[in-house]
Amino acid sequence: MHILFNRIQLIALSLFIVLGAMLPVQALKEVKIKDVLFKDTVLTISHDSYGDVKFKRRIYENPPRLVFDILDAHLGEKSFRFTLPSNCDVTEVRVAQFDQNTVRVVSEAKTVTALEKVHIENIGQNLFFKFHVNDVEIQDVAFENGSLRIVASGTIVPRTILLNNPERLVLDLIGAKLKSEAQVQKITNGEEVIRVGRFDNSIVRIVFTGPKTHRREVRISNNERQLLVLGGDSVDPAKLAETNPAKVPNKITGFKIIKDAKDESVYAVESIRKVDYKFLKLHNPERLVVDLIGVDYVEGLGSIQLPATAQVENVRMGLATLGSPVTRIVFDLKGKDLLEEFKEMDGGKTLLIRMLGVGSADKLQASTEIGTSAEKSFGSAVVIDAGHGGYDYGAIYGGHNEKDITLSIAQKITGYLEAAGIKSYMTRSDDRFVSLAERVEVSNSIEPKVFVSVHANALVTNPNMEGLQTYYYNSNSLSFANVMHKQLLKDVGMPDQRVRKAGFWVVKHTDVPSLLLELGFMTNVEERKKLTKDSYQNDLAKAVSRGIINYLEGAR
Ligand code: ZN
Numbered sequence: 001m002h003i004l005f006n007r008i009q010l011i012a013l014s015l016f017i018v019l020g021a022m023l024p025v026q027a028l029k030e031v032k033i034k035d036v037l038f039k040d041t042v043l044t045i046s047h048d049s050y051g052d053v054k055f056k057r058r059i060y061e062n063p064p065r066l067v068f069d070i071l072d073a074h075l076g077e078k079s080f081r082f083t084l085p086s087n088c089d090v091t092e093v094r095v096a097q098f099d100q101n102t103v104r105v106v107s108e109a110k111t112v113t114a115l116e117k118v119h120i121e122n123i124g125q126n127l128f129f130k131f132h133v134n135d136v137e138i139q140d141v142a143f144e145n146g147s148l149r150i151v152a153s154g155t156i157v158p159r160t161i162l163l164n165n166p167e168r169l170v171l172d173l174i175g176a177k178l179k180s181e182a183q184v185q186k187i188t189n190g191e192e193v194i195r196v197g198r199f200d201n202s203i204v205r206i207v208f209t210g211p212k213t214h215r216r217e218v219r220i221s222n223n224e225r226q227l228l229v230l231g232g233d234s235v236d237p238a239k240l241a242e243t244n245p246a247k248v249p250n251k252i253t254g255f256k257i258i259k260d261a262k263d264e265s266v267y268a269v270e271s272i273r274k275v276d277y278k279f280l281k282l283h284n285p286e287r288l289v290v291d292l293i294g295v296d297y298v299e300g301l302g303s304i305q306l307p308a309t310a311q312v313e314n315v316r317m318g319l320a321t322l323g324s325p326v327t328r329i330v331f332d333l334k335g336k337d338l339l340e341e342f343k344e345m346d347g348g349k350t351l352l353i354r355m356l357g358v359g360s361a362d363k364l365q366a367s368t369e370i371g372t373s374a375e376k377s378f379g380s381a382v383v384i385d386a387g388h389g390g391y392d393y394g395a396i397y398g399g400h401n402e403k404d405i406t407l408s409i410a411q412k413i414t415g416y417l418e419a420a421g422i423k424s425y426m427t428r429s430d431d432r433f434v435s436l437a438e439r440v441e442v443s444n445s446i447e448p449k450v451f452v453s454v455h456a457n458a459l460v461t462n463p464n465m466e467g468l469q470t471y472y473y474n475s476n477s478l479s480f481a482n483v484m485h486k487q488l489l490k491d492v493g494m495p496d497q498r499v500r501k502a503g504f505w506v507v508k509h510t511d512v513p514s515l516l517l518e519l520g521f522m523t524n525v526e527e528r529k530k531l532t533k534d535s536y537q538n539d540l541a542k543a544v545s546r547g548i549i550n551y552l553e554g555a556r
Contacts, residue, residue: 001368006072033103034125036095038082042391043093043129044290045105047073048217059115066107068077071101089114090131105129113202117157117175120523128391130433135177135202136225143187148194148206148229152176153433162214169208169216171229176204224437250295252273252327255317257306263357265309269329270294274348278505279340283344286333286461288340290353295327311338311355331355336461339382342503350357380416381442382424385453385506386410390433395458397522400532406454407431408534409519412541413454413548420549436505443510449552450480451514456531457521466527467495473507480513483554484547491543494520494527513551517544 019351035046047070055069079096089362090109098104107129109115119130136154143149147421150156150173161170178184178198192210199205208216208229216231254270265528269275269292276293314332335357345353369380386407394402410426417424425446427439459465468488472481489496497518508515519540520527530536 008496021106030101031070031077033073035068036075036078036080038080038093040391041084041088041090041130041132043082043131044391045070045094045095045123045127045129047127049125057120058211061112064109064112064115066105066118067110068105068107068120068129069098070103070105072101072286074101075103077520084131088132088320090118093129094130101178107131111200112253113174113200116159130391133175135175138173138176138178138183138204141183141185143189143194146189146231148231150206150227150229152225152227155437156220156227158218158220158227160218166209167211167213169229170214171206171208171218171227172401173204173206173227175202176205177202178214193458225441250292252292252295254348255306256331258352259354260307260309262310265311265355267315267331267353267355269351269353271349271351274344275351277342277351277503279503286336286338288331288333288338288353288355290329290331292327292329292351298316300550308334309355311335333350336459341501366530381446381448382422383427383448383451384410384413384424385416385427385439385443385451386429386500387453387455389428389431392433395456395522397458398525398528400522400528402456402458403454404520405522405531405537409541409544410454412537413452413544415546416542417548420545422549422552425444436509440509443506443512443514448512450548451506451510451512452548453504453514453516455516455518457518458523459521460523462527463523465497466521466524467497468492468520469497470499471504471507471516471518472499472501472514473501473503474514477507477513477515479554480551481515483551484515484517484544487547487550488517488519490544491546492539 011042017232031047031049033045033047035044037044037046041450056067056069056071058067059065073099074208075095077097078304079094079095081092083092084090090107090113093105093107095103095105107115117133118135119128121128121130134154136152136156140151141148142151152173156176157174157413159172159174161172162168163170179458183196184198185196187196190210192208192213195207197205206229208231212231216229219228219230220226221228221409250271250273252269252271254268256268257265258268259266271292278293280291282291296386303380308314312331312335313319315328316332317327324445339356341352341356344350345352345356386403386408386409388401388403389407390403392403393405395403407428407430411429412424414424425442425448428434437451454505457465457469468485468486470481470488472478478499485496485499488494502516504516507516520531522528522531
């Protein structure tokens with residue numbers, strides 16, 4: 001597997017957080033806290049905002065506590081207090097209105113380390129605090145050509161400290177354990193000494209001592225399981241090419257409208273390096289949120305006022321402040337049935353964001369080439385990805401969770417595939433949270449013939465909307481998308497909501513032909529009823545398996 005080191009992390013912040021905190025151009029709107037829930041060592045705070053939220057996170061030592069403030073937020077009179085089970089190092093968490101504008105979440109623990117490991121994530125309109133995070137195992141520590149490479153069994157959460165007299169770089173891997181005693185070692189590299197050891201039970205500490213240690217660069221892989229400490233004078237140019245410098249965050253150099261037509265608006269985001277991005281389509285009001293990962297926000301850009309187009313009312317830009325830098329662009333859309341297309345140009349330094357009006361879907365397909373499918377052999381592995389899971393419920397309507405529907409259908413699909421003699425893997429086979437990066441990593445490490453992610457749709461603004469949407473992103477997935485879409489429409493007879501191109505994380509970052517299927521709308525009462533029925537799930541699963549088999553046969 002080829003691992004790209006294209007994710008920048010500002011190690012000093014050492015946060016394990018992907019948070020959508022944003023400083024909007026306009027005055028902040030107050031965020032309303034809708035609900036506070038505590039279950040299975042996970043705190044869920046539901047709020048009514050997608051973008052315009054600010055956070056502040058601090059850890060105090062004596063006694064150990066994590067203070068997380070949600071700014072310009074309102075909870076009201078209510079306050080909450082939860083006690084964690086005794087096997088958890090975090091002991092208690094409290095949520096309350098701290099002052100007029102701040103909702104404060106205070107977590108107490110036996111150790112500061114336990115608080116550093118608290119995983120905070122903002123997904124949709126839910127802020128999750130995961131208090132019990134298992135330690136990852138350091139599987140490999142290798143020193144070659146002056147660089148140190150660390151491989152772990154899970155996400156690495158690094159923290160770096162630079163010290164003087166003598167010059168030292170201290171690298172702590174939080175929530176990590178060494179695999180064996182043999183990994184405790186001392187490496188001598190010219191004038192430099194590198195020591196690998198334990199700081200405490202769940203922190204691995206690596207100390208570089210020597211005159212050039214401050215010039216080392218710490219980089220983390222896209223899947224966050226490998227850490228590279230590049231350095232000295234002997235940086236391997238091949239490795240450099242695979243990585244982005246961690247010390248200089250990417251920056252936006254231009255943001256403009258390059259096409260403003262009746263049926264299409266095109267925006268160009270220019271930056272100094274290739275941009276990695278994620279997007280989120282939000283409804284009520286309609287918005288497209290684009291997060292530029294590892295991109296520092298430039299103040300002046302926020303004040304650029306772009307005129308409205310036929311598709312876009314307004315554009316806002318701000319910084320997601322916690323963890324690695326993320327610049328967020330929010331497009332306030334005029335229509336709810338617009339299609340989006342993302343296109344990278346100039347080696348990814350320019351990102352084109354197209355908004356297409358209804359009825360121009362043909363253009364989308366015409367603009368992508370049909371992928372080649374050489375060397376496909378029938379009977380090989382397939383990866384089925386059940387969307388959401390664990391504390392990420394997906395859409396919740398009528399007492400049904402998307403995560404349960406996706407898991408059930410995914411299990412049925414693998415059942416049919418196995419019966420047909422096709423080896424299939426699932427990214428999750430039970431109700432657990434699996435990050436998008438992990439899903440992609442599972443797929444890319446198996447190197448299957450195809451990848452299919454199973455989801456159910458939701459569109460609050462139009463409860464009549466029903467039917468199938470088949471999403472793909474890379475051009476090698478288009479023919480698979482067409483085969484699958486046709487098969488599902490034929491076998492299940494659902495309304496055609498078209499094959500669409502969109503850069504969902506799991507279809508964008510998987511190497512093989514990949515689809516994300518939205519198998520019906522949970523916001524449509526009738527379709528929701530069907531989706532929860534065993535017989536209908538069987539029909540869907542059968543059709544999906546047929547689509548996979550047809551594609552593999554055709555591509556053979
Ligand atoms: Zn979903």
